[in-house]
Amino acid sequence: MERGDSSESFSSTGGSEIGSSFMMESGFFITSFAATIFVSAIVGVVLLFITLLISLATMLHSCQSRSSGVIQLQKITDDYSYCKVFALHAELNALEADEFPKICKTLAIQYVKEGQYLRDLNLTMSVADNYFCSLAPEKDGLDVVLIDLDDIFLSNPCTHQLNNRLGQHDKNELAEEAKHLNHMLVLGFYKKLQASGWSLILITRKPEKQWNAVQESLIVAGYGGWSSLIMRSDDEMQMETWEYFSRRRAHLQNQGFRIASVISSQLDALTGPCLGKRNFKLASPIYYRLKEQTESILVL
Template identity: 45%
Template sequence: MSAYGHQMEREFSGQSLLSSGDSGTEIGSRYNIESGFYMTSYAATIFIAGLLVTGVLLVTMVVSLAVMLQSCESRSKGMVKIEKERDSHRYCQILTLHGELNGFKPDEVPPFCRSLAIRHIKAGGYARDLDFAMRMIDSFFDSILPLNNSVDAVLMDIDDILVLDPQSNKPSCGIEGAMYLKQRRTLKLYMKLHSRGWSLILLSRKPERQRNFTIENLNSIGYRNWSSLIMRSNQETETNTSEYFSRRRKALKEEGKEIISVISSQMDALTCWSLGIRVFKLPKVPQFDNHLENCRFSR
């Protein structure tokens, strides 16, 4: 190769190295720029604020979940308690029904059933039960009329409505309040049936010697113009109550009376002979020993 050729080759090689060096520098610079992270102070502030907001939201979410879990746990415990109370209430209802059928005495009722009964009354449960029973009776007698005023009879048990002293103040709470409410609602029913022409026969378990006293009490409450008042004769004082009622109703039938309905809150008056077309049981007010309470009275 000529000297000129060698010179040209050296120059070309030098230029190539120079170019390669420049390219390396350019690539290295580009790499440094791309691998670094650069942001302005404004962008950094926004980024940090976003992280704080996200943290607050996460904490809030955790707290909310904890509250929800605690609430669910409390509600679950409440449901268990409610279920237990409902079970106790059902048990006491069944026990009361069998107690009425078999003539249980008040001291044979478990203490917790007594407490439930009083709570039921105080919460307005007895008033609702009585109202429902009265509406059933009204519905029946709204659909039927007496064909013969002196023959078609309705028998009404009066012993429960004479438990309270007619001269006493008007109790507004507890068992006495329930008794007074029943007394007034039964009188209202009596007056409605009387105005529609029904022959009303009053039933009592009391002995004949208390007739005058019983009539005075009935009059003081507001009862008037009943067809007859049935009370135990001297020979019936030891007779079983159901048998006593059966005998008296049979005698009424033999006299020509047509018994349409019997209304009572006690099972012994509703489970014997000649009950008519329809019988109605009014809810019974529990009568426990030492049940007097500190109530407010109204005149």
């Protein structure tokens, strides 16, 4: 009976354990707090990835823009250098208008409009001023400075020609700025030479029949006290300008004058014999005649 009871007890106990083991279910349990953290982490990683992509795209675009700007700036610099060299050779060889590159005509307007011409003029005048500060003329009044009058004193040709190409607002603004600075620079230099005892001889390509008008313009502008005003005779009107300047310089030397310097912005006045000991070419655009228009500008 004991064996039977124990066997029966074992059977009933063991059966219950085995039965309960088959009733257990497998699964993964997570709290709501942990799930919130997990989802937030995933969203953060996605946002970080998107931010990284946007940053890389922005950096790439910025690099492309900078590269494009450098290339454009280099092109402008190259164009300006080319036109500057071409202008010099054009003046030396008296080239016609149709031989000038189109890009140079555009840069010529920018050269004056953006103020680079006035800055170059200022620098050149400073070089001449420094040179004469170290010299003293003889007291006999025969040490002279020969000054090309046409594009220095009477008017600013580059401003006059450019006015035909600009709107009214730009026209007035540019004309006033150029006129004021050009007047202050040149007149100041002129007065310094006079105060230092130099005899000033003004020379122009204009005919002698315009003597009264030229003289009045000089006085009104504040340029008085010159030693001589040279203008072209009827015979000289048929000469090349460089020949006219050379002839007049030779005549001055034959009269006993000592030419210390020739100052001009154009090469025809600085060509040929009988030049000064130190000559100065002022910054200025080159003017050349067009078929459709009266004149145009090329940067120098």
